[in-house]
Amino acid sequence: MSTDGLIKNIFSRYCLIGLFILGIVGLILNTLIFTRKTFRQNSCVHYFLASTIANYFVVFFILPSRIFSDGYDLDPGQYNLFYCKIRFYTYFTAKSLSSWFIVLACFDRKMSSSLNVHRRAFARPYISRWMIFITTCIVLIFYCHVLMFYEIDDTKECNGRLGFYRLFNDSFYLVGYSLLPPLLMLIFGVWTIVSTRRLRRIVPRVGRRITSLNNHDNALMLMLLVQVGLISITAVPHAVQKLYSTLTLYDPKDEFAKTVENIFVIVVRTISFFNHSCAFYILTLSGKVFRQELCKIMKEIICKTRHEPRRTDYQLRTQVPTVKLDENDR
Secondary structure: OOHHHHHHHHHHHHHHHHHHHHHHHHHHHHHHHHOOOOOOOOHHHHHHHHHHHHHHHHHHHHHHHHHHHHHHOOOHHHOOHHHHHHHHHHHHHHHHHHHHHHHHHHHHHHHHOOOOHHHHOOOOHHHHHHHHHHHHHHHHHHOHHHHHHEEEOOOOOEEEOOOHHHHHHHHHHHHHHHHHHHHHHHHHHHHHHHHHHHHHHHOHHHHHHHHOOOHHHHHHHHHHHHHHHHHHHHHHHHHHHHHHHHHOOOOOOOHHHHHHHHHHHHHHHHHOOHHHHHHHHHHHHHOHHHHHHHHHHHHHHHHHHHHHHHHHHHHHHHOOOOOOOOOOOO
């Protein structure tokens, strides 16, 4: 087996399958934590939960399709045009929504630290639900072009139509998913920290009350900043690779260059799924409140598993046996 074939198998099979398993566990635990009563009235957590739901589509639909296509050469998108379009439509919308919901979470934290009462009103649960709905509609409508211009090319590969559209699609993927969301997250995150410190210094009492400087807010801010770094590291290389492949599509390349490019494609494509599969583990490491809620959930599960057998044994010991009488005994 060639070097690029070996590396392709390692990343496309074992690494992606590992990310799939980690993603299932992490997303379920994320959902359990974000739906806890502790976070239910926090508008920022609503965006985290929405991002988790978007990641469900990435992990449960996109990841398996990538495992079968790259790892085992089983790709219905090579001959089924409907599957080709739906797969990439889901790919772009789910990954984009996952990032843009985190942008909204950063903006929510910025608004909650404002001295203006009207701006602070933005950081409310019902506002967050409307923002999630509107953002979802915008992204779903915007990516409708994928349903029209994605096709199966001469190499039996599902891809955007050659020419201006593919360049537009790859460029927008780079800017709209890999560059703009992390940049906005960073701007809102730094802006929130600066506003918080300024309020504490200028108006100590009001600043402490308005910005809600408690453990939950500090933990959420740290989790957001960690998310910014993670999205930047994992998303940018794959988007750059897609744009580079489109720009150099007709350039002559020797066998070594093709091998290096193929290896790079597999590696950055695998890395791009890391943020969607492992967000839970990053948040657990960075958020103290997050870890506390996880411990509470685990304790509740352990207590249930310990008590249920005891109740069952007691019922078995105290149960009155029923004796079925024959007709002669009646």
